[in-house]
Amino acid sequence: MSVSLVLVAVMAVLYSCGVYLLLERSMTRVLLGFLLVGNATNLLILVVSGRAGAAPFYGESDPLADPLPQAFVLTSIVITFGVSAFLMALIYRSWRLAHADVVEDDTEDVAVGRRDVSVAAEPEIASDDTEFGTRATAAVSTAVDLAEQERLEEAERLEMLHRFEEQLRREVEPLDTASLDAEPLDAERLDPDHTESTDGDRP
Structure with missing residues (x-):
């Protein structure tokens, strides 16, 4: 089986450029790098698929081509299309919210990475009747009634x-x-008519 050196060279260039772009901060460059890596993978499958041949139909007398690599290439194209659409949606959303597509460092992740995490050895716990030993007893004792x-x-x-x-x-x-x-109210305040009648009776 003879391999085309041109396809191998193109595949190597695509892989190199794709990996370089994938390591960038810009999500647009990450998208372009993923597309290049996907195309390089298609060329890789094409190169290792073997010699060229006729269409794999039943009854052909000529040497037939292997249909399995062609199915792999179609699957790779579909996967590349789906992931590319997802990355484009992320880029669009990032641009609408922050007017930038650059992925910044998370301060909490950086702090965790710089912190010296020393995990102390867990003390050996004596076995008890239960599977978890004294840890089960401690959990039951601290449970809330x-x-x-x-x-x-x-x-x-x-x-x-x-x-x-x-x-x-x-x-x-x-x-x-x-x-x-x-103070209790007077009768005069309660009944004005009574006051008028009293004044009229006076001589």
Whole structure:
């Protein structure tokens, strides 16, 4: 089987340029790099597929071409198209929100990367009757009793209701005292006609 050196050279150039663009910060360059890598992969499948031949139809007498690499190329084209559409949507969304398609460093990731993470060796736990040993006992001992929690919440609600009633009683009692201490109204104020009739009876 003879391999075309031109296809090999083109494939190498496409892979080199594609990987270089994939390592960039700009999402547009990442998209272009992915397209180049996808085309280089198609050429790779074409190069390793073997010699050329006639269409793989039943009954042909000439040497037939292998149909499996052609199916792989079609699958690669579909995958490249789908991922490219997704990257284009990300680029469009990034440009609409930030007017830029450059991926910045995440400050939290940088802080985690620079921090010296030293994981201490976990102390050996003696085996117990359960599968998890004393860890299961500790988990059960620290579990929250739901019934006790509900009882505490109910007591807290009753206490708040009692405080509200006390406050309402304090606000109502001064009003009752003021109404009792108020000066009683005269009959003249209550019945003006009675006053006029009394004045008319005077000599």
